[in-house]
Amino acid sequence: MLAQDISVFRGERLVLDTVGLSLSSGEALLLTGPNGAGKSTLLRVLAGLRKPDAGQLLWDGENAFADRTNHAHRIAYLGHQDALKPGLTLIENLTIFSHGAPLDEALDAFELRHLADAPVRLFSAGQKRRAALARIMLAQAPLWLLDEPSLGLDVHSVERLGDVLRRHREDGGMIIATTHVPLPLDNVRHLALPGAPVEEEPVDEWADEGAWA
Numbered sequence: 543m544l545a546q547d548i549s550v551f552r553g554e555r556l557v558l559d560t561v562g563l564s565l566s567s568g569e570a571l572l573l574t575g576p577n578g579a580g581k582s583t584l585l586r587v588l589a590g591l592r593k594p595d596a597g598q599l600l601w602d603g604e605n606a607f608a609d610r611t612n613h614a615h616r617i618a619y620l621g622h623q624d625a626l627k628p629g630l631t632l633i634e635n636l637t638i639f640s641h642g643a644p645l646d647e648a649l650d651a652f653e654l655r656h657l658a659d660a661p662v663r664l665f666s667a668g669q670k671r672r673a674a675l676a677r678i679m680l681a682q683a684p685l686w687l688l689d690e691p692s693l694g695l696d697v698h699s700v701e702r703l704g705d706v707l708r709r710h711r712e713d714g715g716m717i718i719a720t721t722h723v724p725l726p727l728d729n730v731r732h733l734a735l736p737g738a739p740v741e742e743e744p745v746d747e748w749a750d751e752g753a754w755a
């Protein structure tokens with residue numbers, strides 16, 4: 543995957559200014575930078591959730607944005623929100639994403655078996671994050687886009703996360719993650735986004751959010 547000269551305005555502010563990156567099978571990239579630098583914005587662009595104001599994303603040499611449905615099948619996106627349905631049990635939530643695949647590996651990877659039949663609204667913050675990460679595993683997508691994946695996880699769960707990330711790469715998968723803390727990833731490249739010299743007041747642009755004019 544190759545992203546070239548990605549630029550994004552949020553409100554009046556140029557948040558991403560001609561950012562480029564590339565990633566091959568088995569590789570991982572960490573996005574770092576201060577609050578507001580545009581890490582989440584870049585992940586959303588790579589996920590096809592937000593149109594960049596300039597630049598392109600190539601997948602196997604083809605424009606990834608030309609067919610967003612096809613691109614959606616290539617990526618598993620973990621945002622700050624865990625995207626779980628609170629009224630459903632964990633098993634029900636995971637089944638939605640499993641495409642018929644067995645849930646056992648994902649349940650075991652994040653030690654979730656004892657919570658299988660509990661409604662997700664009863665989960666702690668860390669348990670919800672573990673469930674959301676299990677969902678990522680089940681998506682069976684080559685590219686994982688993870689926004690602060692270890693947020694809320696205890697030390698043991700961070701180790702489990704490290705195992706899962708390593709296995710995904712060994713299977714040829716790719717990972718791009720944002721983080722403010724060290725993540726258990728070996729041989730990882732870094733892309734540091736500089737951020738604004740002085741943080742400006744954001745201009746509400748909810749009206750544009752997700753719009754592909």
Ligand SMILES: Nc1ncnc2c1ncn2[C@@H]1O[C@H](COP(=O)(O)OP(=O)(O)OP(=O)(O)O)[C@@H](O)[C@H]1O
Nearest residue numbers: 552557576577578579580581582583744745746747
């Ligand atoms: N919905 C929005 N409307 C307008 N501006 C926004 C919106 N969401 C984010 N921004 C602005 O875009 C900029 C980049 O935000 P983004 O969330 O991508 O940063 P980040 O690097 O992920 O930050 P953090 O480390 O705090 O998670 C910030 O200046 C923020 O104020």
